[in-house]
Amino acid sequence: MKLSADARNRLAAEYVVGTQTHRVRARIAWLARGDVALRAAIATWNAMLTPLAAAAPEVTPPARVWRAIEARIAGRVFGSRPAVSVWERLGLWRFAAGLSAACAVLLAVYIQQMPAPSPAMSSVAVLSDDKQQPALVIMWPPQTKPQNRHVMVRALTQTAPPEGKSYELWMLPTPTSKPVSLGVIGRDARQVIELTAAASIMIPGIWGMAITVEPAGGSPTGQPTGPVIYSGPCVKIG
């Protein structure tokens, strides 16, 4: 069913103000799932009217509500096994102790030699191979404005994935959390990878980064499927 702009706006308004019957509400929710414009209209009305909700006085809920929520979410993680074991298996734990001496020296030299980039960088991760040889430096500016939503990748050595494979960059919010893909990296020595809005919110507090070998174009599952080839912790520099 194709809605006219007027009909869409009226449905969205009445859905948000909440006066319709259960059946009509369910029908609109169903339509919205396949209709981006209807979802956007609902979001616009929500943004407009939600301040009205402040007219309802705040009431502290009884403690049993949180206990029930906690019981329902406890131990729920994505996938069939806890995320931590994936990374334990991949061997990233070796880097948990912090920067290796070689890394720290290299980082100091690298930062000194680097022409002051614009915008100024706030964090850096030096990614090393399993012999602790640094291979790539990832840097990013403070995520204070939309034009800063990117990371810069500098290759320190010539490295390329095997034929038919891609390197994929991941960030690791904590040593035990699910990795989040930042995308596939190319073969150039200097690259810029754009961040999604969600990644931009997350990146200031992340713990580490890693690169895995994935099928060409990146992991088909959204999670690492191949071996970790480079990894390292993140350090704030600004």
Next chain:
Amino acid sequence: MTPEQNAALAALLARCALRDQRALADLYRQTSSKLFGVSLRICRREDWAEDVLQESFVNIWKHAGDYAAAKSAPMTWMTAIVRNRSLDWLRRPREQDGGEDFEARAAAIPADEPGPLAQTLAGEDARALATCMEGLDSKQRQSITLAFVSGLSHAELAAQLREPLGTVKTWIRRGLLRLKACLEQAGTTGA
């Protein structure tokens, strides 16, 4: 909500998307009183509002990963989840007639609209909304407020205001259109 508060709540939602249970606990601590108030006002029964709040937070936990794509303020996103749950719960088709519930609810509906909006609504967007609400006819303002804040359906509004159903529907529809035009002029939509 200040931009700092919004950013802090958005960061908690991002951590929830990564299955950080402490982030959900923080989020609950900071927002549950407000959201329970919203649900209680619509459900008008504590036990129902408690169930709604529980379902809503389980949903927030499950769908926190979708938050960034929603492009709205965190409280707007969470309030919409709580209001939708409350309304769905309230309007759900029931096994029995549910006449008793309806009677009890109707008796509990406050006759007046909630207190002066300008006093309860803080923040820039809210001030613009309050100003535009003041510009509506009193009937339009009353029916929109009773519908949005107290969760009254068209039929309940007609009964409450002792007006024909068609009249109430028209008030709401025209009132919402005027409100939208006024807010667009004030340049606050989508903010």
